[in-house]
Amino acid sequence: METYLVDWISLIVRWLHVITGIAWIGASFYFMWLDNSLEDPPQWKKDKGIKGDLWSIHGGGIYEVAKYHGAPEKMPEHLHWFKWEAYSTWLTGMVLLAVIYYLGAESYLIDRRVADLSQWQAVSLGLSFIVGSWVAYTLLCGSALAKNGWLLATILMLLGGGLAWGLSQFFSGRGAYIHFGAIIGTIMVGNVFQVIMPGQRKLVGALESGKTPDPAWGARAKLHSTHNTYLTLPLLFIMISNHYPMTYGHAFNWAILLAIVVITAVSRQYFVLRHVKINRPAILGAAIAATVVLAVMIAPKPAVIPETDVAAAQLAPRAHGIIRERCASCHAEAPTDDVFTTPPGGVMLDTVEQMQQWAPRIKARSIDSHDMPFMNKTEMTEEERAIVALWISAGSPAS
Incomplete structure (x- = not known):
């Protein structure tokens, strides 16, 4: 239940982070474009202190934008400040960092192959x-x-x-x-x-x-x-x-x-x-x-498959067993992993048919690179990777 609650917190905060990020970056892009797109105004506008202006159309209406050298003739009662878009993006990002990478440091931040x-x-x-x-x-x-x-x-x-x-x-x-x-x-x-x-x-x-x-x-x-x-x-x-x-x-x-x-x-x-x-x-x-x-x-080089003494008749059962033991704790209809409550990416490896379906993905993520198992938390060995690689190269047979 705790993991499920964390997932919901992560979902809500990530959603807010994306929304506020769009608002911040969108405003930044718009004002950079606006500032560089201002045109030389007519003399009567210059006499009012206007440095540049721009006419545009959006949403079925015509807009006139003007930028002053200094202050307008009368300062407006309401002046909009673009700041909370930036602050909200950073705040939600830091919460997301804390929830995923700090509370879940053992799963996402710490890789003992890099530093213990x-x-x-x-x-x-x-x-x-x-x-x-x-x-x-x-x-x-x-x-x-x-x-x-x-x-x-x-x-x-x-x-x-x-x-x-x-x-x-x-x-x-x-x-x-x-x-x-x-x-x-x-x-x-x-x-x-x-x-x-x-x-x-x-x-x-x-x-x-x-x-x-x-x-x-x-x-x-x-x-x-x-x-x-x-x-x-x-x-x-x-x-x-x-x-x-x-x-x-x-x-x-x-x-x-x-x-x-x-x-x-x-x-x-x-x-x-x-x-x-x-x-x-x-x-x-x-x-x-x-x-x-x-x-x-950075393209992955073809994996060099080492020799193994696994008999041809035993190759498929051994590969299936390795995938169940090392991969299916996360990639299953009902994961037993302590972090994932649903199979990541929708990839399920409960049955042989599912293993065959996802064999190209297994090759890319576990053989060509060692990205999976995630942080190698199930301790998949090089020999086991070799057996799975041989099974895939043989056409991923069911038996």
């Missing part, structure tokens, strides 16, 4: 990585390095590579990826909370009192908003990465993560330039080409 950690050690390390990364990022952005955008970006990328490698030395592949994502999310929401929102409050306060806003506020907000823009696509990938073990389950999972971060950030650059009427298809082409190269480089 206790639950409290793993949780402490995870939180330390998140807090420490935010502190380091804040100090760098507050230093003289921030004056050189390319230099700062290069240093942050190098540190990101070291961080990805470091996480992979302590946690499971999934745990390392999700913590890298939690760090990105913390940096992004921290930018909103600590830099962008305070700058906007100072801006509004200055305008309301008739003072000239300090341009440094806008410069800082612009730097951190730019960082958030390029971190968005990497974060979205990490949110779905747990479905793709060919990335986090690879021996060089940290390098794959870094490569995907670069590819997705470069892809974002293409669309940012498109907003200002600059079309550079070579950027998108390079990102696509890099993705193809990455896919080829």
Whole structure:
């Protein structure tokens, strides 16, 4: 019953996380496009202090958007602040991290083939990585390095590579990826909370009192908003990465993560330039080409099936027995595993017919890679994998 309750908490929080994430990222994308799409307004609008305007149509109506150099003639009574989209996304994400990866550390975060950690050690390390990364990022952005955008970006990328490698030395592949994502999310929401929102409050306060806003506020907000823009696509990938073990389950999972971060950030650059009427298809082409190269480089090599002394007549019964013992505790109509209350992915291996149906999946997840059994919690041996591999290569016979 406890596992069932945790599943419901996870479902509700994950649902809220996706909803708030769509709201935050959607608003971020929209305002980036809007800011880069404003056109030079007519003179009568300039005389009112309008810097740029835009006409658009949506939902059966015509919209007029205007951006002021400073304050309008009269400050509006109601001024909408875009902040809770970001805060809610981060809060639900952290709850999800705690429910799945911290309460379930033994199942999702700790991989004893990587590091033999206790639950409290793993949780402490995870939180330390998140807090420490935010502190380091804040100090760098507050230093003289921030004056050189390319230099700062290069240093942050190098540190990101070291961080990805470091996480992979302590946690499971999934745990390392999700913590890298939690760090990105913390940096992004921290930018909103600590830099962008305070700058906007100072801006509004200055305008309301008739003072000239300090341009440094806008410069800082612009730097951190730019960082958030390029971190968005990497974060979205990490949110779905747990479905793709060919990335986090690879021996060089940290390098794959870094490569995907670069590819997705470069892809974002293409669309940012498109907003200002600059079309550079070579950027998108390079990102696509890099993705193809990455896919080829990490493609699983055909498994080398070692010799076994199992007689041909015994191959099928032995393979069936291994699958029942090592896989069916989770992948069954009524799982006996302590984590899963329903078969993951809807894959059930109760009968021989079901084993035959899912044989290609078993090969991909248990033979070509060792992603399954999950964290090898049922301790499937190399000899057992070899027997199952031979059975599959023989056509998955029923007997």
